[in-house]
Amino acid sequence: MEDSSFFNRMIGHLRGTCKYYTGYPKDLGPSQVIHFTSEREFVNLLHEGFPVVVAFTIRGNYTEHLDKVLEEAAAEFYPHVKFMRVECPKYPGFCISRQKKEYPFIEIFHSPTHVANQGRVADPNITKYNVKVMPFNYDVSPYGFREIFKRYGIRTSDTK
Numbered sequence: 001m002e003d004s005s006f007f008n009r010m011i012g013h014l015r016g017t018c019k020y021y022t023g024y025p026k027d028l029g030p031s032q033v034i035h036f037t038s039e040r041e042f043v044n045l046l047h048e049g050f051p052v053v054v055a056f057t058i059r060g061n062y063t064e065h066l067d068k069v070l071e072e073a074a075a076e077f078y079p080h081v082k083f084m085r086v087e088c089p090k091y092p093g094f095c096i097s098r099q100k101k102e103y104p105f106i107e108i109f110h111s112p113t114h115v116a117n118q119g120r121v122a123d124p125n126i127t128k129y130n131v132k133v134m135p136f137n138y139d140v141s142p143y144g145f146r147e148i149f150k151r152y153g154i155r156t157s158d159t160k
Contacts, residue, residue: 028071028072028075029075031071031074032071032074032075032078032083033067033070033071033074033083033084033085034082034083034084034085035084035085035087036054036084036085036086036087036091036094039094042054042084042094043129045082045084046109046112046129046131047112048082049112050079050080050081050082051080051081051082051108051109051110051111051149051154052081052082052083052084052108052109052110053070053073053081053082053083053084053106053107053108053109053136053145054084054085054086054106054107054108054109055070055083055084055085055086055104055105055106056086056088056095056098056100056103056104056105056106056107057085057086057087057088057103057104058087058088058089058103058104059087059089060104062104063104065140066104066140067085069140069141069142070083070085072142073141073142073145076142076145076146077142077145077149077156080155080156080157081145081149081154081156088103105135105136106135106136106140107133107134107135107136108133108134108135108136108148108154109131109132109133110131110132110134110154111131111132112129112130112131113129113130113131134148134152136148
């Protein structure tokens with residue numbers, strides 16, 4: 001039993017001191033991935049001003065891998081980039097509006113701005129926005145997210 005505690009101390013020391021420790025399980029803390037519940041929640045998330053990475057998924061083997069990647073990337077880029085997961089069988093309307101046929105896929109929503117000309121609006125309480133949407137076609141890993149953020153100038157940390 002003493003060997004087990006020695007092993008745990010050794011691994012704890014390794015995790016705490018080694019800059020490049022890549023062992024599993026990684027201690028990512030509580031999940032930072034937001035699960036989609038409504039379009040209103042999604043719009044409120046965009047109003048916060050942070051880029052939102054949305055993974056449109058269906059259940060499958062690849063989705064399990066994608067979930068792990070999203071958890072790791074969300075932990076790395078929190079709070080400057082929000083990550084959201086949409087289960088398309090539960091919310092088909094939101095997924096169909098993206099007009100994609102291959103699942104899973106990832107899109108990045110950022111830079112919401114008010115539309116100057118609201119046009120004909122049935123309800124005066126409705127405000128229209130323009131949002132930039134980029135398809136994610138890089139390596140599905142935290143490194144891939146880091147590279148695409150760098151390429152498109154999306155801020156992922158506090159700059160001083």
